[in-house]
Amino acid sequence: MNVLQSNFFELITIIFYCILIFVPLLVGVVLALYADRKIWAAVQKRRGPNVVGPFGLFQVPADGLKFIFKEIILPDSADKTVFLIAPIITLALSIAAWAVIPVQAGVVLANINVGILYIFAISSLGVYGILMAGWASNSKYPFFGALRSAAQMVSYEVSIGFVIVTVLMCVGSLNLSEIVLAQKNIWFFIPLFPMFIVFFISALAETNRPPFDLPEAESELVAGYQTEYSGMPFVLFLFGEYINILLMCAMTTILFLGGWLPPIDVYPLNSIPGFVWFILKVTLVFYMFAMVKAFVPRYRYDQLMRLGWKVFLPLSLLAVVLTSSILFFFKLAPGMS
């Protein structure tokens, strides 16, 4: 009985922590959606959302409410179960990855040994939501969108994997907290700058952001895999997509920008709590994401594939070999002295 009781309390605390992650994440997504539209508008000299609430801040919640109360239309020829499971999978997976993200020293829900592999695994599952949606819709444009998206995500995962390997060689651990702590002296984006760029661009492609938003290119495919979706399932896709974007921003922060560490370890800066630095850095990376969306034209599909397989893959492979050689010959690798 005692064992069960302690297990029960453990379960309750875990659920409490999950809520503690989920609620700020939802607020983050709402703000990200708003920021995305505002930045996009500012670049194009428009105003963006400015009517609902102060500075248009309530535009996104209002849109969300509208979607929730809309009718869910199930296409007649769709595979209904798969059709409805697809958005749920997308959202659930994108939230699940946040379980291992450390926002401050020691503040993480699951501090597992293979944290970075876990995130890599979860994000490689993300393609299923899109593939299932495209297939289950039983319609041409969603299917094309899903195929494009799947090919794109699988291609760019390869270079993301190699970039992660490069970083891991400098750290000597797969644990995300230790990756951050290894950047105490120098953030990895300085010694590994080319890999930072490769990771950033691959992250754009992985999350189907412009200029790589071919799966939902409206001029060619209506709305890609989301074409047949309406109401709540559509919102699940939208939220899943933005949580994934925030996840990629957090990953960039952890792998290259020193996670929760302050820029310089001096008095007024290091007294600010770590999660503030973390959020600031994620915001900065998201700002870059939004700016890229605003001023880079969409790639053609063959250009996208060329960039992934013929530029990034050889480049990141070269970086793996080069980094490991340098670490080995100058005896810089962790565990060598």
Place this chain on the structure above:
Amino acid sequence: MSISLITFYLFSAILLLSSLMVISTKNPVHSVLFLILAFLNAAGIFVILHAEFLAMILIIVYVGAVAVLFLFVVMMLDFKTSLEKDNILQYMPIGLLIGLVFIAELVIVLINTRLDLSNIQILSNPLDNFSDQSNTEAIGSILYTNYVLYFQLSGVILLVAMVGSIVLTLRDREGVKRQIVSEQVDRKGKIELLDVKSGEGIDL
């Protein structure tokens, strides 16, 4: 009953059910989706065994890459026509034969290794000198030292297979206009950047 035991039974129940569904559903896409569910639950069982590296690699390689390609191929099939011709009895003899072979192999293995269930800890950690390392380190330190030759060899075999399949499918077609990026980028003299004064314009 501890939590890990409950989760073990949960994972293995879903694993068995979904693998049954893989071979019993009519729709091939559903089959692949159930196969993915089976992979995920197998990964869950690995995690319970504290083999978290294997679990993650199973998901990344099989679910993230191999099953995506499965799904790609199966989604392209026109399965509505193939369903009608499907006859389970047709495949029964060969399926039974393969199943019997597998059962026989399992039985032989179980008889030859005196399985001592009271000592399950040793079974899940057959190499005892790695107890203080995480299993990622343990796998790395044994794979790249004792078994480096086999590891490299299997890598080369995979590379040969990849090159082979590319060679087999590559064909040069006549009259294909390819984009040569270096030529496009290097077009000095043909393109020029002009600073146009506002209100005056320029002659071209």
